[in-house]
Amino acid sequence: MESEATRSELSPARAQEAWHARLLSVLAARKEPIISFGVILAAWQVASFFLPPYLVPGVGAILAAFIEIVASLTLLGDVLTTMGRIFLGLVLAFITGTILGVFMGFTETVEKYTLPVLHFIMGIPALSWVVFAIIWFSHVETRIAFILLAGCLPNYALIIHDGIKSISKEYLDMLRALRPTRKQLFSKLILPGMIPAVLTSWKVNLGLAARVVIVAELVGATRGVGNKLLLAQELFEMPKAIAWTLVLVTFLLISQFVILFLEHKLLRWRPAKQGGMAT
Amino acid sequence: MNAADPVVQMQDVQMVFTSVDGDRFTAVEGLDLEVGSGDVVAIVGKTGCGKSTTFNLLLGLERPTSGSIQLLGHDPHKEFDWFRSKLGVIFQTDRLLPWRTALENARVGLEILDYSEKEQNDIALQWLHKLELQGFEDAYPHELSGGMRQRVGMARAFCLTPEIFFADEAFGHLDQSTARRLREVFLELVTESRKTCLLITHNIHEALEIGSRLVILGKPGHVLADMETPTNATRAEMAEFEDRVLDIIEANEVVG
Ligand SMILES: Nc1ncnc2c1ncn2[C@@H]1O[C@H](COP(=O)(O)OP(=O)(O)OP(=O)(O)O)[C@@H](O)[C@H]1O
Ligand SMILES: [Mg+2]
Numbered sequence: 001m002e003s004e005a006t007r008s009e010l011s012p013a014r015a016q017e018a019w020h021a022r023l024l025s026v027l028a029a030r031k032e033p034i035i036s037f038g039v040i041l042a043a044w045q046v047a048s049f050f051l052p053p054y055l056v057p058g059v060g061a062i063l064a065a066f067i068e069i070v071a072s073l074t075l076l077g078d079v080l081t082t083m084g085r086i087f088l089g090l091v092l093a094f095i096t097g098t099i100l101g102v103f104m105g106f107t108e109t110v111e112k113y114t115l116p117v118l119h120f121i122m123g124i125p126a127l128s129w130v131v132f133a134i135i136w137f138s139h140v141e142t143r144i145a146f147i148l149l150a151g152c153l154p155n156y157a158l159i160i161h162d163g164i165k166s167i168s169k170e171y172l173d174m175l176r177a178l179r180p181t182r183k184q185l186f187s188k189l190i191l192p193g194m195i196p197a198v199l200t201s202w203k204v205n206l207g208l209a210a211r212v213v214i215v216a217e218l219v220g221a222t223r224g225v226g227n228k229l230l231l232a233q234e235l236f237e238m239p240k241a242i243a244w245t246l247v248l249v250t251f252l253l254i255s256q257f258v259i260l261f262l263e264h265k266l267l268r269w270r271p272a273k274q275g276g277m278a279t
Numbered sequence: 280m281n282a283a284d285p286v287v288q289m290q291d292v293q294m295v296f297t298s299v300d301g302d303r304f305t306a307v308e309g310l311d312l313e314v315g316s317g318d319v320v321a322i323v324g325k326t327g328c329g330k331s332t333t334f335n336l337l338l339g340l341e342r343p344t345s346g347s348i349q350l351l352g353h354d355p356h357k358e359f360d361w362f363r364s365k366l367g368v369i370f371q372t373d374r375l376l377p378w379r380t381a382l383e384n385a386r387v388g389l390e391i392l393d394y395s396e397k398e399q400n401d402i403a404l405q406w407l408h409k410l411e412l413q414g415f416e417d418a419y420p421h422e423l424s425g426g427m428r429q430r431v432g433m434a435r436a437f438c439l440t441p442e443i444f445f446a447d448e449a450f451g452h453l454d455q456s457t458a459r460r461l462r463e464v465f466l467e468l469v470t471e472s473r474k475t476c477l478l479i480t481h482n483i484h485e486a487l488e489i490g491s492r493l494v495i496l497g498k499p500g501h502v503l504a505d506m507e508t509p510t511n512a513t514r515a516e517m518a519e520f521e522d523r524v525l526d527i528i529e530a531n532e533v534v535g
Contacts, residue, residue: 174374177338178391178439179363188387192378269378271421 057239065243075228079247082217082225083255085141086209089148093205096149097156098198104157105164115161118154126151126212130219140220147216152205159204163197164190196270199263203256210252284352286443286475287314287337292346294332294500306332307500310346319469319476321490321508323483325528329500330479331371334445337477338366351442364392367441369449371479373428375420375435381407381427382416385434392439406434409464411457426453430461437468444469444476450485462488483521487512495524497531 027034041059048058069075104111129150133143167189175189217226225248232241294307306329314320324330335341336348339355339362348354353361367388375384386403394402407416410430420428429452436444449465450458466489469476480486486493487508497503504527509516 170370170372170374171376173335173338173340174368174370175387175391176340177366177368178388179360179366180391184391188390189376192376195378267378269380269419269421 054236054238057242061239062242062246065239066246069243069247078223078225078228079251081223082213082248083251085144085217085224086148086206086213089145089213090152090202090205090209092145093149093152094156094201097153097201098160100153100157101160102164104161111161114157118158121150121154122158124150126215129212130215133216134219140222143220144213144216147212148209151212152209155205155208156201159197159201160194163194163200166197167193195266199259199266202259206252206255206259210248214248284316285313285349286316286318286351287312287477288347288349289313289333289337290347292333292336292348293344294329294336294341295344305499307336307343309501310496312494312502314475314477316475317473318492319490320478320492320494321486322477322479322494322496323481323486323524323528324496324500324503325498325532326481328496328498330496331447333496333500334368334447334477334479338368338445364439365442367436367439367444369433369436369444369446371447371451373420373425373432375428375431377420380417380419381412381423381431381434384420384431385438388435388439402438403434406437407431410434410437410461426457429453433461433465440472442475444474444478446476446478448479448481451481458485465489483524484517487517487520493524495527497528503527503531 044056045059048056053061069079100114104114126147129147130143132150133146137143137146171189171193172185175185180188213224214226214229217224218230221227225244228244229241232238232244289310289312292307292310293305296304296306298304310329310333312333322330322333332341336343337350337355339359342356348356350362351365355362355366375381376387379387382400382403385407386399389399389402404416407413410433412427412430412434415423415427420431423431429449433449436446446465450462453461462485468474469489476489478486478489490508491510493504493506493508494502495504504524509520512520
């Protein structure tokens with residue numbers, strides 16, 4: 001707030017200068033990842049000089065394919081379709097998983113019956129769900145939703161359950177000594193206590209869902225990144241295959257960033273991470 | 280309930296914990312205790328002898344394995360909700376909710392009792408200031424020192440006007456001079472309001488300063504001795520009293 005106020009008082013030239021300085025300092029603070037990616041890009045470009053372009057296309061060709069996707073509304077529509085599927089599947093899995101996780105957290109009987117089953121389901125590979133979905137359902141969107149639900153629901157339920165279980169009995173006793181209503185206990189302890197678990201569950205499942213949905217889209221879908229990847233493979237168009245992957249990863253990183261932002265807002269009360277093992 | 284009736288009445292109370300492996304551990308055994316209205320009782324005893332467990336039982340947070348417990352003529356566990364607004368507790372560890380600031384932690388009891396938001400903040404701020412925490416109202420628990428956290432926990436308890444006060448080593452995490460100042464605040468509050476008060480402490484001087492009665496617990500939780508504390512004692516008398524208390528505790532240790 002303070003810096004904004006001072007900035008508006010500066011002359012345009014000074015303001016631009018200050019902005020450049022800030023950009024430089026931001027880049028300097030991130031120099032390690034910039035260097036790593038720079039090295040990868042350079043190595044890739046060098047490799048592309050020696051290998052045929054249908055195997056290792058040049059950085060320029062990939063960039064062109066990437067821009068073609070981002071600039072075209074219909075192609076971007078494919079990305080949004082995939083993201084929409086991920087989001088819808090995750091919301092569905094989140095709601096059901098949270099209800100299940102909360103019940104497990106509060107009722108020992110439910111916990112005893114469901115916990116082993118959930119762990120068993122967690123062991124089933126995503127590809128198996130794809131096969132089951134194709135056999136069981138004919139509608140493409142139903143298949144995809146089912147695969148996402150099967151893949152992510154146990155994860156949500158287990159993480160939320162764990163989050164509720166980890167709420168300390170000391171806090172519970174402290175509040176219970178005050179005789180709160182059920183609603184007060186929920187709003188003052190359970191809800192704030194499970195927010196870290198909710199955020200973790202979204203972080204974990206977003207990555208999982210992205211991997212699962214692409215596989216699900218390979219079969220039967222006429223839109224979406226998975227479908228476009230399949231087309232690229234059939235036509236042996238390596239730049240497009242890479243560009244599609246990059247577009248999806250970009251969108252995923254943006255979503256992850258949104259979650260990190262929420263985490264920053266919601267978990268302000270947490271002690272800042274003090275440098276861990278790597279110093 | 281008559282005024283003469285005891286506020287706290289424990290009869291032959293036993294508390295046995297059963298672990299997941301089925302191991303049984305007796306924390307309290309044959310505990311009889313009566314506390315009259317307005318009494319200030321200090322409770323001492325070896326670490327692990329069941330003092331905090333006794334508090335949990337009195338607060339209705341645990342159900343006794345056997346025996347009867349009555350507070351203000353009601354069973355704190357069976358008639359759990361009857362005790363709304365009647366109990367105030369300073370816990371052995373601060374138990375501050377990490378996602379709440381000092382002020383938000385201090386006012387949580389008032390929130391539960393549906394005070395207006397203005398009242399909540401006014402009362403909580405008043406106590407935070409009285410406990411020398413001005414300037415830290417908006418700090419989160421991890422930003423406070425151990426002693427400061429303990430004082431926020433005290434403010435949380437003092438905000439309420441309960442019938443019975445429980446303090447489990449309330450002054451244990453403080454330096455001597457702060458502890459003494461806060462004991463005075465506490466004593467003032469307790470004597471002014473004529474509240475019944477149970478106070479666990481490891482510090483016999485504290486027991487003498489605040490309590491009018493001293494209960495010594497043995498292991499597993501039962502009353503070894505129950506005595507009036509000397510008032511206006513000289514240094515020598517205090518030292519003698521302290522020796523007597525320690526002798527009683529140690530004698531139990533040898534038998535146990
Ligand atoms: N929930 C529980 N489950 C099993 N054992 C317990 C439980 N709570 C307390 N105990 C046991 O009961 C005994 C008494 O514990 P308690 O906390 O009441 O001791 P204390 O007198 O308050 O000790 P201190 O002075 O160290 O605080 C201890 O041996 C402890 O291990
Ligand atoms: Mg204790």
